[in-house]
Amino acid sequence: MxxxxxxxxxxxxxxxxxxxxxxxxxxxxxxxxxxxxxxxxxxxxxxxxxxxxxxxxxxxxxxxxxxxxxxxxxxxxxxxxxxxxxxxxxxDVELDQAVPLDMVPNYHGLTPFKLAAKEGNLVAFQHLVNRRRINQWNLGPLTSNLYDLTEIDSLVADDDCSVLELIVGSQRREARRILEVTPVRQLVSLKWNLYGKHYFRLLLLLYLLYIGTFTLCCVYRPLKDAPENYTVSDMDKTIRVQKTLKESYVTYGDNLRLAGEMISVLGALVILLLEIPDMLRVGAKHYFGQTALGGPFHVILIAYAFLVVLLCVFRVSGVQGETVVMAVCLVLGWSNVMFFARGFQMLGPYVIMIQKIIFGDLTKFMWLSFIVLIGFSTSLWMVYMTQDPDSLPAYRSFPITLFSQFELSVGLIDLPVDHTITTPPIVHVLHCTFSVVSYILLLNLLTAMMSDTQWRVAQERDELWRTQVVATTLMLERRLPRCLWPRLGVCGLLYGLGERWYLRVEDRNDPLVQKMHTHILSLLHTP
Incomplete structure (x- = not known):
């Protein structure tokens, strides 16, 4: 009815x-x-x-x-x-369609299977995986299953939007838990242990050789004795200056350094050619801001490569400013070595914590400290600008005053006050107030922020590291020749299942463990 x-x-x-x-x-x-x-x-x-x-x-x-x-x-x-x-x-099976309903994509190219991975719907993802699972044989508690890798493996997927890519690009913590689901866990483990970690550590060795070559080129950069009339003030103690372009490449040692400089510039261009397309593909916001993708390390690497190219322009044009650029390049280049710590289980999780603290809490602290330093430095400079600059060198100019207050705030120097000369009373008031704000308030605030971040990141640092391993594997797959990445699993043609690729996984089905696992999942995902 x-x-x-x-x-x-x-x-x-x-x-x-x-x-x-x-x-x-x-x-x-x-x-x-x-x-x-x-x-x-x-x-x-x-x-x-x-x-x-x-x-x-x-x-x-x-x-x-x-x-x-x-x-x-x-x-x-x-x-x-x-x-x-x-x-x-x-x-839907009754309609006998050419494409199954669960393989129909939306306008963003996501099938229901991929959407479950992106949204972190562990229950739906596991359910769809089990529907596509093919049982080979059962022998007591042992079971051999074939899992379809069509939408999971980035080497098998028809587009660049595989499940692994979606998990790495998702900002949901629930999406990262899918990395523990069979067969995703087994696939990632095979990719990393068989090929990924060896390629990544080889890349680390090449980078160390590259940055070592650049460092030697900076240490042995072309210098000559300064001319007699070079000194512009009594405080300038410069005795060596940069050579001109013609003077820089004369001896055998200069030619050897030239080879190292060419390697440095070519390496910087290769870095830019590799990093910029990935940044455009993912988007600058996600590429630089997401921990799993490397986050600020990509900013460091791109900035380093750009400055090395700028150094080449300075050398050719004869601009006298290489020292500052070289110093920044060395800091950035060697700091990026921490990026390769993600390839080691012992160091990777802690690099994540350092990354969160430095580029999170420390950045906020620096903004607050900068505001305080500007205020107190301006006040002190207003007092000392009427005094003799030689009487107290720490306050002879505003930039020096600002730097002195920064050193004082982190405890690098003692209080720069000379008690043998008359000091205005307002200076004592400013120093006392600055000590309270800097030492008692700001530093304790930084300690509290770092402790809170350490506690929060500790809850998921291993999970983030596993996600970084997947992101690193995908990066290597894109940048290395495809011949170095043989497909894992077996072709379905061997079992009469078409041209799809499958991963065979053998499981031991313990009824008690299975019951506990099902109960835990039901508790985690109860609406």
Whole structure:
């Protein structure tokens, strides 16, 4: 009797397009735009069947290209969503379509399987993985299964949007937990242990040789004795200056240094050619701001490469400013060695913590300290600008005053006050106030911020390190020749399964452990 309600009713073309039901632009809920999608989200299987029987299409897509399976992946009640998902896939099989419903992408190129990985829906992802799993044999508690790698492995995927790429690019912590799901965990382990870590450590060796060559070129840069009339003031103690371009390459040692300089410049150009396309592909915000992708280390590397190219321009044009640029290049180049610590399990998690502290807490602290330093340095300079500069060298100019206050704030120097001369009383007041603000407030604030960050990062540093391993593996796959990365797994043609690639995983099914695992998952994902 209930099915008669749909006689003559149009259940295929009506769509909800109001702001209330939109996924974006302030929508309050997202149940799709079609009647079938709304019924699926509610979870009433009888109504779903009746709507499909009345002519509703299981492949209808909304304004952003999402099918009903995409919408189910986004629902909070994951248990009901998986039950409805099975029902819809079973009904879709009856239509005998060329492309299965769970392989239909939305307008962003994401299938329901990939969307589950990006959103960190562990339950839906595991459910879809198990649906594609093919059991080979069972022998007591041992089970051999074939897992489809079509959308998981970056070497097998038809596009650049594999599950591994999505997990690395996602900012959700739940997405990183998918790295522990079979067969993702086994695939990542095989990629890294068989090939990835060896290539990455070879890359570390090459970088150390490269940065060592650049360092030697800087240490033995072309210098000559300064002319007699070079000194412009009594405080200038310069005795050696930079040679001209013609004087720089005369002897055998100069030619040897020239070879090292050419290696340095070519290496910098290679770095720019490798880094800039990746930055454009991912986007500068995610490329520089995401910990798993390397974050600020990419900024350091690009800045270093740019400055090395600038050094080449300075040398050719004869600009007298190499010393400052070389000093910055050396700091940036050697600091980037920490990036390669991600290839070692003992060091990788701690580099993540250093990265969070330096580029998070320390940056905030420096902004606060800079504001305080500007205020107190200006006040002290206003007092000492009427005094003899030679009486107190630490305050002879505003830049020197600013630097002296910075040294004082971190305890590098003693209080720069000469008690043998008359000191204005306001100086004592300013120094006392600065000591309270700098030592008691700001430094204790930095300590508290670092402790809080250390506690927060400690909860997920191992998880972040595993994500960095995946990101590093994907980076190597893109930059190294494909012949160095043989496909892992077996071709489905060997088992009559088509041209797809599969990973064979043998599991020991302990009923007690399986029961505990299922119970824990149900507790973690209870809506």
């Amino acid at each position: 209930t099915s008669d309600l749909f006689l003559g009713a149009d259940v295929a073309t009506p769509r909800v397009t109001g702001l209330y039901f939109r996924k974006r632009r302030g929508g309050l809920l997202y149940y799709g735009e079609h009647i079938l999608a709304f019924a699926a989200c509610v979870g009433n299987q009888d109504i779903i069947s009746m709507v499909i029987n009345a002519g509703a299409s299981t492949r209808a897509q909304d304004s952003i290209g999402n099918t009903v399976l995409h919408i189910l992946v986004l629902q909070p009640n994951k248990t009901i969503a998986c039950l409805v998902l099975d029902l819809l896939l079973a009904r």
